Amino acid sequence: xxxxxxxxxxxxxxxxxxxxxxxxxxxxxxxxxxxxxxxxxxxxxxxxxxxxxxxxxxxxxxxxxxxxxxxxxxxxxxxxxxxxxxxxxxxxxxxxxxxxxxxxxxxxxxxxxxxxxxxxxxxxxxxxxxxxxxxxxxxxxxxxxxxxxxxxxxxxxxxxxxxxxxxxxxxxxxxxxxxxxxxxxxxxxxxxxxxxxxxxxxxxxxxxxxxxxxxxxxxxxxxxxxxxxxxxxxxxxxxxxxxxxxxxxxxxxxxxxxxxxxxxxxxxxxxxxxxxxxxxxxxxxxxxxxxxxxxxxxxxxxxxxxxxxxxxxxxxxxxxxxxxxxxxxxxxxxxxxxxxxxxxxxxx
Amino acid sequence: xxxxxxxxxxxxxxxxxxxxxxxxxxxxxxxxxxxxxxxxxxxxxxxxxxxxxxxxxxxxxxxxxxxxxxxxxxxxxxxxxxxxxxxxxxxxxxxxxxxxxxxxxxxxxxxxxxxxxxxxxxxxxxxxxxxxxxxxxxxxxxxxxxxxxxxxxxxxxxxxxxxxxxxxxxxxxxxxxxxxxxxxxxxxxxxxxxxxxxxxxxxxxxxxxxxxxxxxxxxxxxxxxxxxxxxxxxxxxxxxxxxxxxxxxxxxxxxxxxxxxxxxxxxxxxxxxxxxxxxxxxxxxxxxxxxxxxxxxxxxxxxxxxxxxxxxxxxxxxxxxxxxxxxxxxxxxxxxxxxxxxxxxxxx
Numbered sequence: 042x043x044x045x046x047x048x049x050x051x052x053x054x055x056x057x058x059x060x061x062x063x064x065x066x067x068x069x070x071x072x073x074x075x076x077x078x079x080x081x082x083x084x085x086x087x088x089x090x091x092x093x094x095x096x097x098x099x100x101x102x103x104x105x106x107x108x109x110x111x112x113x114x115x116x117x118x119x120x121x122x123x124x125x126x127x128x129x130x131x132x133x134x135x136x137x138x139x140x141x142x143x144x145x146x147x148x149x150x151x152x153x154x155x156x157x158x159x160x161x162x163x164x165x166x167x168x169x170x171x172x173x174x175x176x177x178x179x180x181x182x183x184x185x186x187x188x189x190x191x192x193x194x195x196x197x198x199x200x201x202x203x204x205x206x207x208x209x210x211x212x213x214x215x216x217x218x219x220x221x222x223x224x225x226x227x228x229x230x231x232x233x234x235x236x237x238x239x240x241x242x243x244x245x246x247x248x249x250x251x252x253x254x255x256x257x258x259x260x261x262x263x264x265x266x267x268x269x270x271x272x273x274x275x276x277x278x279x280x281x282x283x284x285x286x287x288x289x290x291x292x293x294x295x296x297x298x299x300x301x302x303x304x305x306x307x308x309x310x311x312x313x314x315x316x317x318x319x320x321x322x323x324x325x326x327x328x329x330x331x332x333x334x335x336x337x338x339x340x341x342x343x344x345x346x347x348x349x350x351x352x353x354x355x356x357x358x359x360x361x362x363x364x365x366x367x368x369x370x371x372x373x374x375x376x377x378x379x380x381x382x383x384x385x386x387x388x389x
Numbered sequence: 390x391x392x393x394x395x396x397x398x399x400x401x402x403x404x405x406x407x408x409x410x411x412x413x414x415x416x417x418x419x420x421x422x423x424x425x426x427x428x429x430x431x432x433x434x435x436x437x438x439x440x441x442x443x444x445x446x447x448x449x450x451x452x453x454x455x456x457x458x459x460x461x462x463x464x465x466x467x468x469x470x471x472x473x474x475x476x477x478x479x480x481x482x483x484x485x486x487x488x489x490x491x492x493x494x495x496x497x498x499x500x501x502x503x504x505x506x507x508x509x510x511x512x513x514x515x516x517x518x519x520x521x522x523x524x525x526x527x528x529x530x531x532x533x534x535x536x537x538x539x540x541x542x543x544x545x546x547x548x549x550x551x552x553x554x555x556x557x558x559x560x561x562x563x564x565x566x567x568x569x570x571x572x573x574x575x576x577x578x579x580x581x582x583x584x585x586x587x588x589x590x591x592x593x594x595x596x597x598x599x600x601x602x603x604x605x606x607x608x609x610x611x612x613x614x615x616x617x618x619x620x621x622x623x624x625x626x627x628x629x630x631x632x633x634x635x636x637x638x639x640x641x642x643x644x645x646x647x648x649x650x651x652x653x654x655x656x657x658x659x660x661x662x663x664x665x666x667x668x669x670x671x672x673x674x675x676x677x678x679x680x681x682x683x684x685x686x687x688x689x690x691x692x693x694x695x696x697x698x699x700x701x702x703x704x705x706x707x708x709x710x711x712x713x714x715x716x717x718x719x720x721x722x723x724x725x726x727x728x729x730x731x732x733x734x735x736x737x
Contacts, residue, residue, distance in 0.1 A: 094461060103456060103472045113442060113723045120733050124451045127476030318725045330727065372718040375461045377666045379678065385468050 065247065068228045069220045069314075070258050073142030074267055076155055079208045081215055085195045089213030091188075091373045092206055097181060099170035101126045102385035106160070106210065109169075110138035112217060112370055115318030121326035125163075126171035132292060134326035139364070140314045142215040143259035146270030149324045151309040152298040154268030156211035161203055173387065175203035182206065187376020219314060219364035227361070235361045242358030245351050250343045260313035260362065272307040275323075276341035283337045287327035294324070317363045331356050413595065416576045417568045417662075418606050421490030422615055424503055427556045429563055436539045437561030439721040440554055445529060447518035449474045450733035454508070454558065457517075458486035460565060460718055463666030469674035473511075474519035480640060482674035487712070488662045490563040491607035494618030497672045499657040500646040502616030504559035509551055521735065523551035530554065535724020567662060567712035575709070583709050590706030593699050598691045608661035608710065620655040623671075624689035631685045635675035642672070665711045679704050 075081060092098060096105040109123040110116055116137035118124075123135045133149050141147065147159035163169035164178055172178045182188050183201030193199045195209065224243075226234035235243070246252060254273050257263040262271025276289050284290060295304035308324060321327065322334040335355050339347035347355070423429060440446060444453040457471040458464055464485035466472075471483045481497050489495065495507035511517035512526055520526045530536050531549030541547045543557065572591075574582035583591070594600060602621050605611040610619025624637050632638060643652035656672060669675065670682040683703050687695035695703070 096456075096459070097467065101472050101476070102466060102468050108444075108451060111444070113720055114725060118450060119445065119726060120450050124449050128449070128474060129476070317727075320727050367722060370720040372461055372720045374715060377462060378467060379665075379668055 065252060065256065066228050066243075067256075067258055069140070069143070069218065069222075069225050070264075071220070073140075073215050073218065074145070074264065075215060076157065076211075076267060079157060079211060081212045082195070084191075085209050085212040086216055087213075087373070088191045088195050089209035089211065090370075091191070091375050092182070092210050093213050094373055095182075095375045097185075097375075097378065097385065098164060098172075098178065098206075099126050100172050100387045104170050106138075106163075109135040109163075112138065112367070115139070115315050116141075116217070117319045119320070121321050123169070125166070125169040127168075129168040131166070131168050133324050134321065136311060137315055137319050138214055139217050139219050139367075140259045140312050142218065143257075143264065144261055144309065144312065145265040145267050146309055148298075149308055149311075150295040150298040151270040151272060152295075156214045157204075157207040160207040160210040160214075164203075171387075177387070179203055179206065185376050185378045191376075216368065219367055221365045222314065222363060223361040223365065224358075226365075236357070238354060238357040239361040240358075242354035242356070243361070245354045246358050249339065249345055249347065249351065249355075251338070251355070254310045254342070255313050262310045271310050272304075273310050273342070274306050275308045276306070278341050278344040281340045283341055287323065287337070288325060289323070289327075289341070292324055313359060314362045315364055316359050331359060335359075413600060413604065414576050414591075415604075415606055417488070417491070417566065417570075417573050418612075419568070421488075421563050421566065422493070422612065423563060424505065424559075424615060427505060427559060429560045430543070432539075433543045433557050433560040434564055435561075435721070436543050437557035437559065438718075439536075439539070439723050440530070440558050441561050442721055443530075443723045445533075445723075445726065445733065446512060446520075446526065446554075447474050448520050448735040452518050454486075454511075457483040457511075460486065460715070463487070463663050464489075464565070465667045467668070469669050471517070473514070473517040475516075477516040479514070479516050481672050482669065484659060485663055485667050486562055487565050487567050487715075488607045488660050490566065491605075491612065492609055492657065492660065493613040493615050494657055496646075497656055497659075498643040498646040499618040499620060500643075504562045505552075505555040508555040508558040508562075512551075519735075525735070527551055527554065533724050533726045539724075564716065567715055569714045570662065570712050571709040572706075574713075584705070586702060586705040587709040588706075590702035590704070591709070593702045594706050597687065597693055597695065597699065597703075599686070599703070602658045602690070603661050610658045619658050620652075621658050621690070622654050623656045624654070626689050626692040629688045631689055635671065635685070636673060637671070637675075637689070640672055661707060662710045663712055664707050679707060683707075 093106040096103050096108070098105060104126050109118045111118055116139035117135045120135070122130050122133055124130050136149065142156060147153040147156060148162070153159040153162060161175065164172050165174060179201045183199075188201060189199040192201050192205060196205050223234045223239060246255075254262060254271075257271075265271060272295060275294070276284055279290070290306070293305050295307040296302065317331060320331065321329050322331070328334045328337060332352055335352050336347055339345045339351075441454040444451050444456070446453060452474050457466045459466055464487035465483045468483070470478050470481055472478050484497065490504060495501040495504060496510070501507040501510060509523065512520050513522060527549045531547075536549060537547040540549050540553060544553050571582045571587060602610060602619075605619075613619060620643060623642070624632055627638070638654070641653050643655040644650065665679060668679065669677050670679070676682045676685060680700055683700050684695055687693045687699075
C-alpha cells in the first residue's frame, strides 16, 4: 500500500519543484485569517454561537444562520436555493459555512469582505431573515437581558449593535474548520490516509487543470488578503450543452452586485472541502450530483470532455476532502425573552 | 434562612397529613412513563435526536421538530402561534417539549395518546411540516444511506417507516427532562434551594386553588396512564374581561378534535415546569406576560381576583419551576443525502 501510494504521489507531484509542490498540495492552515479589529476570544465565540443558532435574529423568529448553513450536515441547507422567512426563496444556493473562514471574500459574488460583513447581510434581506433594519435587530437582541450581560462580558458594555453581533458571529464561524480530512492527513504525513483511487483522482485533478483555480488552503484559490477575493469567469466556455440545460447565464454574478461590465459572470471560487455533502451544486443549485458537477466544470471551465474514469477518480478525490470528523457542537442555551410574542411577529 | 424556610414550609403544607403533603408537593419522578412497545435504548435515543433536529423531515427541508420545540430555550418557539413551511401559521401555540414525557396525552386538545403519536402529526400537517403523507416521509429519510444503517442498528432492519421514526423521536423526547429546578431540589431535601418569596408563592399557589389542576409530577395534573389525559374546562368562568380580550372562546379545544359536545372548551392541563421561558401563553398565545397569565387563571378558573402580592408571589414560585440546568444537547451529525435538491422542494 505504502509503495503504491509513494509512486502515485510522485506522479501527482511530477514536474513540480519542492516549493511549488508544497503550494500545490498544501495542508489546511491551523488558523484562518482574522481581521485585526476582531480578535478571537473564547467568550466571543460562545456568544457568536448563540447568535448563530438563535432564530430570533429573524423577523418571524423562525430562521437562524444555521437554518441555511446547517452545521449538523454539510454547512448548507441541501436546497437548490435557500428558503427564508414567510417561505420565500432567494436566487442562490447557500454556500457551506465549513471553512468559509479561509475564503478571502464572502457570498457567491464576493460582495462581502469578511465573515463579519457577510453575517450582516441576510438579517435584513427581505427573503432571508426579513428584519426591517439592523437597529431593530439590535433592539430585539438587546431587549434580552441574558444577551446584554454577555455583550458586556465580551465587549465591555451592554450595548448591542450589529457590529458587535457580527463580530461575535464571525469569531464563531472562524472555529468551523474541518482539518481532519483524508487529504489533509495525507499531506501532513499519514501515507495511508487516502485510498489509491483518491490519489489517482488527485493526480487527475491536477493534470486536467482543476488546480488552476481550486488550489490554496481551502481549494478555493490562493489565500489572499481579506477582501481581495479570487474570482473566475463561469462559464468560461459557453458553447456546450450545460450552459442552457442548467441556466448558467441568467445570473451575472459579481456584475449584479457591482454593475461593472468586466465582472459579468465572475464568481468567487468556492471551497471544495466537504463538497460531497453540499449537493445541489453551483450558484443556482441546478446540478444534483457531484459527477455531473465535475463533468460540467471540465467542459465549461477547461473545455475538456472528461472521461467516465476521470470523473470517477476526481469524485473519489473530492471524497478525500470530506471531513472524517467535525468539531463537536454543543447546542448553546440561548437566553430567554419575556413578553416576546409581539416582536416575533414583525412583518415588513 | 433555614429557620424561616422551615416555618414557611410548615405553612405551605399546613393541614395536610404526611402522605397528602407528599402527593401535594411531589418531586419529578426519575423516569417518565414509557409505552411498553417502545423501550428506551441509547441507540434509539441517538437516532431520535437526529430525526428531531433534521429539517429534511419537512417538505421544504427547512422545518425540524426543534424549529417549534426549541431545546436551546424553553422547548417552544416564542411565537404566538407556530410558523411552518411556506411561512404559514397554525392556530395554536407550541407547547414545550421539556418534560412533555410526563403528560399522559399530547397536543393542547389531547388528541394524541403518546409522544410517538404526537410526533407523527406535524409531519403531514400542511401548515407545519407539509409532507404529503407518511410514506413519502419514510421514503425520503429511507433514501439516506446513513439513516438506513442506523435504523438497522436500532430496529433490526433497514426499513424506515413512520412508526419507527416516531418511536425514535419519542425515545429521544423522553430524555428531555429538567429535574434540576429549585422546587425539585427543595422537595428532595435541599432546604435552601428556594427563596422565601418562592416558598410564600408556593403556599399562595395552593391556598388560592391552583393545585386543584396543577399538581402531579409535572404540575399538569396527576400522573395518569398514557392516553388518559387530565383535561379541564378553560375558561371555567366566562364572565370577566379576559375572555373577550384574549379571544378565549373561539377555539373549542378538545371538542374541535372529537366533535363531542361535552368536550367543548376542554383543554389538557399544561405543565408549569419552565413556564417562565415559554411566553406567550395559552392555546392561542394571546397573553404575553406570566403576571397576566396568572391573574387571568385566577379569574377564569377560580373566579378570584388575585391581589398584586398574590400574583407576584405565585410568579416567584413559577420561577422555582425553571430549570437551573438543562441536559446537555450535543448537536447531532445528520447523515448526508445526494442528489437531494429535487425532493427538498416538494409542494403539495
